[in-house]
Amino acid sequence: MATFASDRYQALMNSPSMRAIHEVVLRVAATDVTVLIWGESGVGKEVVARTLHHRSPRAPGPFVKVNCAALPLELLESELFGHERGAFTGATQRKLGKFEQAHTGTIFLDEISELPLPLQAKLLHVLQDHEFSRLGSQQTVCADVRVVAATNRDLAAYVAQGGFREDLFYRLNVVNIRVPALRERPEEIPILTAHFLALYGRKHGQGPRGVSPATLERFKQYGWPGNVRELENIVQRMVVLGTESVVMELTEPEQRPARSEANGAGVPILDDEAGADDSLGLKELARRAAEGAERRALKRTLERVHWRRVEAAQLLQVSYKTLLEKIKQYELDRPGSP
Secondary structure, X not given: OHHHHHHHHHHHXXXXXXXXXXXXXXXXXXXXXXXXXXXXXXXXXXXXXXXXXXXXXXXXXXXXXXXXXXXXXXXXXXXXXXXXXXXXXXXXXXXXXXXXXXXXXXXXXXXXXXXXXXXXXXXXXXXXXXXXXXXXXXXXXXXXXXXXXXXXXXXXHHHHOOOOOHHHHHHHOOEEEEOOOHHHOHHHHHXXXXXXXXXXXXXXXOOOOOOOHHHHHHHHHOOOOOHHHHHHHHHHHHHHHOOOHHHHHOOOHHHOOOOOOEOOOOOEOOEOOEOOOHHHXXXXXXXXXXXXXXXXXXXXHHHHOOOOHHHHHHHHOOOHHHHHHHHHHOOOOOOOOO
């Protein structure tokens, strides 16, 4: 993983803005200051975080990543700080949390803006005192951990909205690194394309290959809403399928067709009366119309809250588990995800 992160990091450092980031990384890596990395999804925030760790004196220690948006509150606290046997139903043995697992190393709190307010208070205490207690225990645990956090939100604005603690924001924002979107650094696109071609060529045994000038030009013109992650995914598909025809998938969001959606079973979802088939019968038409409406509502809500699934579940008044099931049913993918 260290070699992979290093190779990708080197491929990223090919624009003036990214070289400026590299200088900051080199300056702060040797310290223990908390770093907040921000930028759109898929720009390479985790790669920068891993490089900070591997360039630091903590490199021999663990690098532990926590996605703060991936788990509901009741599980996230246990994931971060651990629990004792009997702390809650199903806690059959002691579990060490991510902070303990990261002892002498670095903990990377990805999507920190999704951390629920009750846990924000506990995290603030850890940052201030470097100690915490496992769930179900009064015993204090000391943590020798460097904290690096990342977000795709404007945290200062989120503080003003009441969604994030101001005191925690200032604790995290000791050093602030903004990773620009790929569209702001188009000079990196040919280098990243070559890097991913070589990477996935080796992985899939396809051998070295290049791309045509037309494809490279299309890459340069495209806005890359999914940033580096989207570029990586499209190049991997090119390698696996052995064709550049997949570049036809690259249409800007506002140009993407809205009426040819399908549900998880591959059945067309009707949009009003477009494409309706009178032979289906009223019950089937109603079912498909309901599914289409549900899918669109789910998608709009997820996009509105920037795919913060806990918040989306609350807005839609469903359980977190139900939300995940619906996302899977309708095959909804966060922009830039594989």
